[in-house]
Amino acid sequence: MMAAVTSARSSLSDRIRERRRMAAAWLSGPGLWVIIALFMTWAVLQERDAFTVGIVSGSIFALGALGLTLIYGVLKFGHFAHGDTMMFSAYIAFFLLGGFIVGERPGDELQVLPVTVNDLPGAGDAIWKFSFGYGLWVAMAAAAVLTAGIMVGLDRLVYRRLRDRKSGIVIFSIAALGVAIATRALMFIFYGPSPRLYYPGIRERLDLPFDVSLLADQLFIFATAVVVTALIYLLLFYTKLGKAMRAMADNADLARISGINTDRIILQTWIVAGGLIAVAGVLLALQVQLDPELGFVLLLPLFASAILGGLGNPQGALVGGLIVGITQEVAVTLDLPLIGEVSAGYKFSIAFIILVLMLLVRPRGLFGARV
Amino acid sequence: MSGEAATGPDRRQIRLPIAGLAACAVVAGLILFISYDQSPGALPDGNISGTFSFFVLFLTFVAVYGVFTLGLNIQWGYAGVFNFGVLAFFMVGAYTTAIFTKTPAKGSFTDYVGGFGDALNFAPGLATDQWFVPLVATLAAGAVAGLLAYVVSIPTLRLREDYLAIATIGVAEFVRRVAIEERGLVNGTRGLTGVPLPLRGLVDRGDEKYLKLVIAAVVLALVFLALERAVRSPWGRVLLGLREDEVATEASGKNVAAFRTQSFVLGAIIMGIGGSMYAYASSALTPDSFTHFTATFLFWAMLMLGGSGNNQGAIVGAFVLWGFWTLTLQIQGYELGDAVETRIPYVRDLVLGSLIVLVLLLRPAGLIPQEARVSMWVERRIRKLQAAERRSPDGEPVLD
Numbered sequence: 025m026m027a028a029v030t031s032a033r034s035s036l037s038d039r040i041r042e043r044r045r046m047a048a049a050w051l052s053g054p055g056l057w058v059i060i061a062l063f064m065t066w067a068v069l070q071e072r073d074a075f076t077v078g079i080v081s082g083s084i085f086a087l088g089a090l091g092l093t094l095i096y097g098v099l100k101f102g103h104f105a106h107g108d109t110m111m112f113s114a115y116i117a118f119f120l121l122g123g124f125i126v127g128e129r130p131g132d133e134l135q136v137l138p139v140t141v142n143d144l145p146g147a148g149d150a151i152w153k154f155s156f157g158y159g160l161w162v163a164m165a166a167a168a169v170l171t172a173g174i175m176v177g178l179d180r181l182v183y184r185r186l187r188d189r190k191s192g193i194v195i196f197s198i199a200a201l202g203v204a205i206a207t208r209a210l211m212f213i214f215y216g217p218s219p220r221l222y223y224p225g226i227r228e229r230l231d232l233p234f235d236v237s238l239l240a241d242q243l244f245i246f247a248t249a250v251v252v253t254a255l256i257y258l259l260l261f262y263t264k265l266g267k268a269m270r271a272m273a274d275n276a277d278l279a280r281i282s283g284i285n286t287d288r289i290i291l292q293t294w295i296v297a298g299g300l301i302a303v304a305g306v307l308l309a310l311q312v313q314l315d316p317e318l319g320f321v322l323l324l325p326l327f328a329s330a331i332l333g334g335l336g337n338p339q340g341a342l343v344g345g346l347i348v349g350i351t352q353e354v355a356v357t358l359d360l361p362l363i364g365e366v367s368a369g370y371k372f373s374i375a376f377i378i379l380v381l382m383l384l385v386r387p388r389g390l391f392g393a394r395v
Numbered sequence: 396m397s398g399e400a401a402t403g404p405d406r407r408q409i410r411l412p413i414a415g416l417a418a419c420a421v422v423a424g425l426i427l428f429i430s431y432d433q434s435p436g437a438l439p440d441g442n443i444s445g446t447f448s449f450f451v452l453f454l455t456f457v458a459v460y461g462v463f464t465l466g467l468n469i470q471w472g473y474a475g476v477f478n479f480g481v482l483a484f485f486m487v488g489a490y491t492t493a494i495f496t497k498t499p500a501k502g503s504f505t506d507y508v509g510g511f512g513d514a515l516n517f518a519p520g521l522a523t524d525q526w527f528v529p530l531v532a533t534l535a536a537g538a539v540a541g542l543l544a545y546v547v548s549i550p551t552l553r554l555r556e557d558y559l560a561i562a563t564i565g566v567a568e569f570v571r572r573v574a575i576e577e578r579g580l581v582n583g584t585r586g587l588t589g590v591p592l593p594l595r596g597l598v599d600r601g602d603e604k605y606l607k608l609v610i611a612a613v614v615l616a617l618v619f620l621a622l623e624r625a626v627r628s629p630w631g632r633v634l635l636g637l638r639e640d641e642v643a644t645e646a647s648g649k650n651v652a653a654f655r656t657q658s659f660v661l662g663a664i665i666m667g668i669g670g671s672m673y674a675y676a677s678s679a680l681t682p683d684s685f686t687h688f689t690a691t692f693l694f695w696a697m698l699m700l701g702g703s704g705n706n707q708g709a710i711v712g713a714f715v716l717w718g719f720w721t722l723t724l725q726i727q728g729y730e731l732g733d734a735v736e737t738r739i740p741y742v743r744d745l746v747l748g749s750l751i752v753l754v755l756l757l758r759p760a761g762l763i764p765q766e767a768r769v770s771m772w773v774e775r776r777i778r779k780l781q782a783a784e785r786r787s788p789d790g791e792p793v794l795d
Contacts, residue, residue: 102557185756194477194556198695199755201479205692205748212741320687324568327561367576376565383558384550 052386067354074353080242082349083249087304089329089341090256091297097273097336098293101196105204106326108319112207114305117167118220126215153228153240164306172298179294211316219313245307252303253342260338265292273336328375332382334389348375415711415762422718429725451604453721457714458611459672464697464709465618466665472703473626474658475638477556480563482690483570484663487543488536488670489680493587495532507582529593533671540667544660552655574682586681590674607676614672618665622706627771634658696747699754702761711762
């Protein structure tokens with residue numbers, strides 16, 4: 025009798041445990057996708073404007089997270105200077121366009137470059153409905169080259185020495201943090217706290233089908249993000265460099281003994297990441313006004329995007345970036361029960377909430393990275 | 396290790412941390428000189444007394460920030476727990492103290508929860524508002540900060556270190572946002588003023604600055620002694636093992652996750668107490684004065700410079716860097732022209748950021764490196780052996 029009761033009870037608790045395990049498995053697997061899909065559908069139907077803006081800022085996050093995830097995959101550390109380097113290369117482009125170092129007060133400007141990108145014939149004439157001419161592309165390309173050079177230099181000066189010493193990943197992250205603080209301070213010293221625009225003036229708005237309305241520049245940001253992500257995808261999966269990078273991400277020691285020159289791959293990773301950082305930075309400066317505080321503000325969304333997609337995974341970075349961007353914009357329009365209206369000040373805390381939920385439910389990210 | 400340490404008393408001499416002391420002396424000397432130079436010399440001893448009060452204020456904040464650096468040291472220096480969100484525990488500690496010590500909000504410009512100052516003052520005859528209320532407030536500050544740390548540790552601490560770093564940055568940003576956006580909680584951006592000072596009945600109003608210094612210094616000393624005791628215990632040894640080699644620690648049967656959580660929570664409690672000291676020392680709290688830079692990364696720089704894993708180093712780092720910070724504020728008192736004056740804070744940030752990188756590259760152990768330490772039991776045994784050796788100078792060295 026007792027035995028029967030005990031066994032019944034234990035089978036019941038077993039069943040409950042089994043159910044709970046199944047629920048957790050569903051929530052961390054297909055359920056998560058279902059929830060995301062439902063939320064996105066609802067956002068498209070109900071909050072179309074916020075959704076559109078979210079896609080644009082999400083594109084920028086995606087490009088940033090793409091660089092972050094590449095560095096993470098190959099070098100195995102969280103690059104805490106990523107946001108600040110993006111801000112920095114956006115200022116490089118600003119510098120190349122106008123040749124200015126701008127002082128604290130208006131009119132306190134110092135022309136440094138004798139010839140600037142804006143001096144090229146027709147460089148400033150707006151293309152189609154964009155606010156910029158081909159000069160921005162020239163500046164972006166030049167900024168990409170310069171940023172890549174700076175990243176390689178930083179690696180030689182700082183990160184390689186730490187690597188040679190076999191420092192733990194945390195030491196790299198702290199070093200990156202120091203670099204971030206110094207970068208931010210440098211831009212404050214040169215450009216001061218006042219916000220900058222590449223091209224002042226009114227931006228042209230496009231009215232697309234399905235009642236979607238956005239700035240022409242924002243369309244450009246989204247298109248560039250998609251193209252660049254596609255390029256990185258091709259690089260990773262259809263070139264020798266990409267194969268080597270993936271091999272290193274998988275197992276650096278194994279890659280080395282298989283005859284891959286890991287030092288050169290690390291260098292090339294920094295070059296690719298530097299280019300990505302510059303493109304993301306310039307797009308960021310098109311979307312919002314450029315100021316030195318931007319870098320730190322970006323840090324949470326970038327890491328949230330990269331971790332959401334799965335650290336070390338390029339498609340994940342794109343999807344993660346878009347989800348974080350859209351959720352941020354949509355969430356601050358919400359009027360939740362119990363909590364009430366979500367204030368716009370919480371925008372960047374949303375990224376943090378997504379991050380924590382993701383770490384709780386599925387720490388390896390949507391597209392499964394190693395943890 | 397024990398054999399090496401027991402080879403003779405000459406090896407065991409106390410090594411003076413010369414670099415650390417020299418840095419402290421240089422910073423203190425410069426601060427004293429500049430503040431003497433800048434004090435108005437109206438009274439016969441005007442410069443002297445002005446310099447003195449300025450230095451007292453400086454030391455008060457060194458003591459307050461020393462508490463934070465010690466808290467960070469128990470997390471990062473000993474257990475290798477990567478907390479980039481000191482700001483969160485700082486703010487929680489400071490605001491909890493204000494809520495517990497202040498009287499309830501009145502007037503249309505102030506709005507905050509709590510204000511338990513009167514309710515806790517249960518026996519006014521014993522002047523409980525002077526000692527009991529602040530004591531409860533400080534303990535509550537530690538408890539709330541510790542609780543927050545525990546909650547944060549649940550999803551993040553079992554993951555890789557850098558996940559914790561980014562999660563703690565997130566927590567810090569979230570706490571800061573809540574303090575700013577939820578106006579009814581702690582009065583939003585208008586901030587809270589008039590946090591009452593403990594034991595204020597004992598001194599004149601003009602002497603409160605000395606009382607602040609004494610309180611902060613006593614708390615710093617207590618935290619320091621408690622931590623020195625804790626890290627020399629078996630518990631502290633597990634933390635060190637955890638930092639050096641997590642797998643080996645786990646293999647020797649230690650519950651790694653539990654120890655990480657304990658060090659994280661203990662560090663957060665200390666940071667909460669530090670926040671409480673900050674509330675008493677500055678008596679006014681505004682969310683704007685808590686930035687990620689001044690309330691997290693500054694402490695990291697202090698700890699890196701002073702020497703991670705060394706409690707004395709943590710305090711020396713706080714002294715030197717807060718000294719540097721104070722100097723950059725003092726320099727602004729001179730006529731330097733707009734172009735320079737507006738940039739001094741940014742140059743300071745540049746130096747701090749570069750300093751973190753340079754310390755990592757050139758002197759990873761910091762100003763006062765971590766001492767090689769085995770355990771209290773072995774240390775006690777060595778002392779006993781040395782005493783025995785001294786008693787019989789011609790005797791053979793006794794080794795265990």
